[in-house]
Amino acid sequence: MNKLRPHPVIKKLMRQHPTLTAKGKVLSDYITGNTRKAVFMTAKELSEACSVSEATVVRFVVRLGYKGYGDFLQALRDVVNTELTLLDRADLSDLKGKGANRLRRVISEEIDNLKQFYKTADIDKINAMVDHLAKESPIYVIGSRLSYTFAYYLGWSLTKVRGDVHILKGSDDTCVDWLTIAHPQSIAIIIATSRYPNELIRLGKLVRRLGHTLIVIADSQLCPLNQFAHLALTAPSKHIPFIGSPTTISCIITHLVIELASRYGKQIQKHQQKLEKSYRESDILFNLDDDLAEYKSKSPYDSERIGKKHSGTKGVCEPLIGE
Helix, strand or coil: CCCCCCCHHHHHHHHHHHHCCHHHHHHHHHHHHCHHHHCCCCHHHHHHHCCCCHHHHHHHHHHCCCCCHHHHHHHHHHHHHHHCCHHHHHHHCCCCCCHHHHHHHHHHHHHHHHHHHHHHCCHHHHHHHHHHHCCCCCEEEEECCHHHHHHHHHHHHHCCCCCCEEEEECCCCHHHHHHHCCCCCCEEEEEECCCCCHHHHHHHHHHHHCCCEEEEEECCCCCHHHHHCCEEEECCCCCCCCCCCCHHHHHHHHHHHHHHHHHHHHHHHHHHHHHHHHHHHCCCCCCHHHHHHHHHHHCCCCHHHHHHHCCCCCCCCHHHHHC
């Protein structure tokens, strides 16, 4: 595997190395030299690998500026997750194990991610995001590669609550056109997941140059788009995913839309009634009532015909009722 390029955690270790104690230097050297191994270690395992006490490990990460070993491990995990290639992820994902075990592992990891976000969610920041969504400004939701899935989900959901919502694919160069001719007070929401496509970074810079409001939803504090954002919300993963970890970001999107709808109250009824009318007139969605009515009109077994045909006799349908 290739060596990691210096990231904030690694840079911090290198910068503080001269001032560390002898045991602190041992820990620092081990982590910088074995980052992809250390990220999976508990405090006890790291202490044993470096022949120091567990208390020394805890003091070490606190001295680096972290609240505890869990926070330090999350920062280290973000570094590794940003750098891992597809081949590296395959090595970490136990692809040769039993399918049932992998299923339980995937579910368990997503539950861990949700629990972590539940405990650490910045409610004020989330409410501020909803405040922006509630404005009358046009909204452009942008994603690329994996994150386009989330962008489409957010954009599509927002259209059910408010108007003037546009979904853009970051890999499409026409994004530049749409953002350039957008209303001066537009809001751009960029959703980014590691390994952070360069086209999204370029679009983030463009949004700021054009004077639009930039909101970023990312899976790590190391996301390079965060530095450009007026408002950035992070949904970190406690585990390093094979391809991506969709659960937490999906929950954030669901909450944003529901919260926005609750603020509009009865005002959204007119908007939704207009949509429903269009759906029905254009025959967009399956309608159970219409299909049942059509089925009954064509079926030889509708109630009226069955009544006439089998009146006073033991009909073939009787066992369904009496027996």
